Amino acid sequence: MANTFQAQVLTPDGSLFEGEVTGVRVPGVQGNFMMLHNHAPIVSTLGVGAVVITKPDNSEIVYAVSGGFVEMNDNSMTLLAEKAEEASEIDKEEAEMLLKEAKGLLSDTVGDRSKAEKEVAIAKNRLKLAD
The missing domain is CATH 2.60.15.10 (F0F1 ATP synthase delta/epsilon subunit, N-terminal)
Structure with missing residues (x-):
């Protein structure tokens, strides 16, 4: 073994x-x-x-x-x-939608930029692993 x-x-x-x-x-x-x-x-x-x-x-x-x-x-x-x-359970369409939303948070200058950057990284990771 x-x-x-x-x-x-x-x-x-x-x-x-x-x-x-x-x-x-x-x-x-x-x-x-x-x-x-x-x-x-x-x-x-x-x-x-x-x-x-x-x-x-x-x-x-x-x-x-x-x-x-x-x-x-x-x-x-x-x-x-x-x-x-x-990864096998990640819905690719949902991951794409969440990435788009997270990128939208980055353009909001009022919000917490570091939190938005982490959300983008999480969304990109999910999308990459969904393939």
Whole structure:
């Protein structure tokens, strides 16, 4: 059997994934990184991007995430996402509409620009992963 470790993906709405995996790639705020069996202990902040979970049968599950934290210790990984959804469940038309709305927020000079920029990044990530 391949070298595996326990992984779980949690959101405020509940658990999205729990099981044995061979690897997990996450969008750290300083760049993407991969965790494998016997990875050194780490706690990292997540940015907007894709979490790619590789299962022992080499199949992958991809989640669109918009921030959070990940901890890896003693071959156990816990990912706490602000928001996450499985890429295969993203509605492309809805993602396009949300991107258009988020871009509209950027043109509103009265609003919070950094929040609007994050919403655009989230919408672009969802649209990219919906393909």
